[in-house]
Amino acid sequence: MLLAVVVTTGAVFTACSSLRSTSVADASATKVGAEASRAIDLTPAPTEPPTAIPTLAPPTPTPIPTSTPEPTATAMPTPTAVSILNEYDVATLYGVDTRALVDGCPTVQDQRNTYPPRLTTVCNSPEAGATVGSPAAGFIIAINRQPARTVSSPAPLAHPAWAWGDAASMGEHVVIDHGARAGHGNVTTVLWGFDVDEELFIGQQVDTRTQLGNRTDAVSMQVWLGESVFGEQAELNPLFFDEVQQIASGLAPLMASPVAPECTVNFGAFSQLPNAGRPYRSGTHRGVDLICGTTGHDAFAALNGTVIAVTNDYVDAPVQNRLNVLANAAVAGDTPHWTLNLLFGNYVVIEHVDPDGREVITISAHLESVDPSIEVGGAVEAGDRLGEIGNRGTGPSAAGTTPVWDSSRHLHWEFFVDGQYLGRGLTVAETVAAYRTLLCGSAAMTGCT
Numbered sequence: 001m002l003l004a005v006v007v008t009t010g011a012v013f014t015a016c017s018s019l020r021s022t023s024v025a026d027a028s029a030t031k032v033g034a035e036a037s038r039a040i041d042l043t044p045a046p047t048e049p050p051t052a053i054p055t056l057a058p059p060t061p062t063p064i065p066t067s068t069p070e071p072t073a074t075a076m077p078t079p080t081a082v083s084i085l086n087e088y089d090v091a092t093l094y095g096v097d098t099r100a101l102v103d104g105c106p107t108v109q110d111q112r113n114t115y116p117p118r119l120t121t122v123c124n125s126p127e128a129g130a131t132v133g134s135p136a137a138g139f140i141i142a143i144n145r146q147p148a149r150t151v152s153s154p155a156p157l158a159h160p161a162w163a164w165g166d167a168a169s170m171g172e173h174v175v176i177d178h179g180a181r182a183g184h185g186n187v188t189t190v191l192w193g194f195d196v197d198e199e200l201f202i203g204q205q206v207d208t209r210t211q212l213g214n215r216t217d218a219v220s221m222q223v224w225l226g227e228s229v230f231g232e233q234a235e236l237n238p239l240f241f242d243e244v245q246q247i248a249s250g251l252a253p254l255m256a257s258p259v260a261p262e263c264t265v266n267f268g269a270f271s272q273l274p275n276a277g278r279p280y281r282s283g284t285h286r287g288v289d290l291i292c293g294t295t296g297h298d299a300f301a302a303l304n305g306t307v308i309a310v311t312n313d314y315v316d317a318p319v320q321n322r323l324n325v326l327a328n329a330a331v332a333g334d335t336p337h338w339t340l341n342l343l344f345g346n347y348v349v350i351e352h353v354d355p356d357g358r359e360v361i362t363i364s365a366h367l368e369s370v371d372p373s374i375e376v377g378g379a380v381e382a383g384d385r386l387g388e389i390g391n392r393g394t395g396p397s398a399a400g401t402t403p404v405w406d407s408s409r410h411l412h413w414e415f416f417v418d419g420q421y422l423g424r425g426l427t428v429a430e431t432v433a434a435y436r437t438l439l440c441g442s443a444a445m446t447g448c449t
């Protein structure tokens, strides 16, 4: 999403879910509706070293079918009773210490099988205002100070464990990158249920028990392993080129350009398209870079939809701390979800529904600012202004050294269909063709001819 000229290598599919999924949900779960697909398999991850999990006794073993039944909702395990995990269990599983979370709340309820999945602290003598601390050392990579909002999803969720709207439902929250630990390539915690301290900043290095805020509610924690909540991830097979073209041609007549006409798409620069490698973050480019170069250009909604996530108060991380987070990604061998979130800067996520009922999501990132009219839960129409394009979240922005014209000033624009970016796994020529179909219909982007 930045330094586009550096990256010219071919497709590097480090985003392939098989590389990081430790407990893959049944792929059929994506077909049986949102509720069923949200059920979380508590079976210990098969790729875990046996010594990492000896103390965890799952409350109810997941029934293992003896045959291969049709994937129906009733075949999914029903939610089990809430159980209490002691701090040793969690620390052993994920390498983060729940004893550090909240004073007077030494244990956690295992709510990994509810939605959104989480661990929630249990307090002996709950005190409103008790100090909430970091469960382990790391770097703060996201801070959300917005009140909780419920965002309904108009389409079945393709992602079984998490959706963008979940962040809105948490209200104020803090995300910490703990790096590699407990045998996992990357551990990230998402913490909510407290007033976030004013002094916290993105990129801040924290230790175990560094104060994050003061308790207002039951404090909850999600542990992300790489790109997925508690390691749960749908097995998504890349779509065939014919199917991608069919989706793109169906949506093309409904599309508006995501950027002002001064900003261009360059189909000749594969580094600016999906599937290009991104060595600086050990990952894969999932979007299209639409280069503006200068300030003062608008980003727009590409389709009708509902806003499901907004960040508009982003402050770039200090340069060295940003590099430390990228170094954690290098160790992980992939870009963890929340690390990518850090690199997005200010952004808007919109959920659309295509005429065939697929869940379509667009992400507009590196915005200088988001239009005040764009709020979580609000409806937008194709062509509505989302904000001003910038380079927030990029290296030049963090360093404060952006020249008058710089290719880092661009819209990083992602187009997701049923949980994966359009074109995932396609060849260069196929990717170019698919995005030409999508962006050169009614959107008629500059660079199409």
Ligand SMILES: [Zn+2]
Residues within 6 Å of the ligand: 001, 002, 285, 287, 288, 289, 411, 412, 413
């Ligand atoms: Zn990009």
